[in-house]
Amino acid sequence: MGAEAVRVLVVDDSPVDRRVVELLLRAAHCGGGGGGAAPFHVTAVDSGKKAMELLGQRRSNRLSTSSPPASADVSEQAIDIVLTDYCMPEMTGYDLLKAIKALGSPNPIPVVVMSSENEPQRISRCLTAGAEDFILKPLKINDVQRLRKCSGVKPKTAVMNSSSFEVSHYFQFIFKFILLTYALMCLSQLFHRWSNGSFLSLWCA
């Protein structure tokens, strides 16, 4: 059974970087990330402003409809994780991170920041502001797994395995309870006959 798609919003002002990340995330599932690993559905925008507009749109779509759309169009559903570049004009990745956290959602969208600069101050600033992770560019195939973990989307097989485990655990409990009850009944029978003095007749029967 296929895993639920991880819906990633990629925010980067560089068209090359946007495309590389997009293709890398798609190829990571098809190439080597199979075996139940969640595929990525990628939406890419070139600025923090567009990212906020899109997130606002998706949020109001979800609030205005009581049930998911019948066509189950992944592109219109909520975003599971935002992957943003740090250095962008007008609205930096850090500004975007703070804006997303300021939305005050009960389930805030995880944000991962990426940058080509390995600056400890920048990294700690982003993590303190609530970023799930900080990835150094250029993105590599190993970084895809980190992204998957940060998204918090469980593969369907894991959910199925945990529910079937609970069911078998329940049946085991019931079986043990029945055995214990039967054993107690036998013991009480024995005690009753012994107290009536018919213990010997029990052995002879």
Next chain:
Amino acid sequence: MAAAALTNQLNALVNNMFAMGLLDDQFQQLQMLQDSTAPDFVSEVVTLFCDDGERIICELARQLEKPNVDFDRVDSYVHQLKGSSASVGAQKVKNTCIQFREFCQQRSRDGCLKTLDLVRTEFYDLRSKFQAMLQIMNRKAESTEKKKNCDAEAEGAS
């Protein structure tokens, strides 16, 4: 030309680019991701890089021609070029961009102009090799397609 010969030609070209320091292991990562599910991965990314790089270099030349150079703006463009070079594995261009940024920090117009010439030369050299690589890849794809069609016809005939 047969697909095998084209493959050898392509490998020789790419190996030469690695040997000359034009490419680094990031390009190898991109090559590894190219398979039947993403057959145009490398050509798409390389084409985007060539177009975007050309745009940035033109913009840099324009900015540095101004009487009052906005070094922060220049630095921002160089940062973009450095980023996209790193993403495709264009090692030499990336390293020159690092030097370029230092001259931007120093607010040195002469330093920036000299480094721009160097970046331009290296970028055009890389671009011509990328274009040769894409031509070989296209010819190889055509050759493979032709062979498939021939095999299918032969199977149908038999």
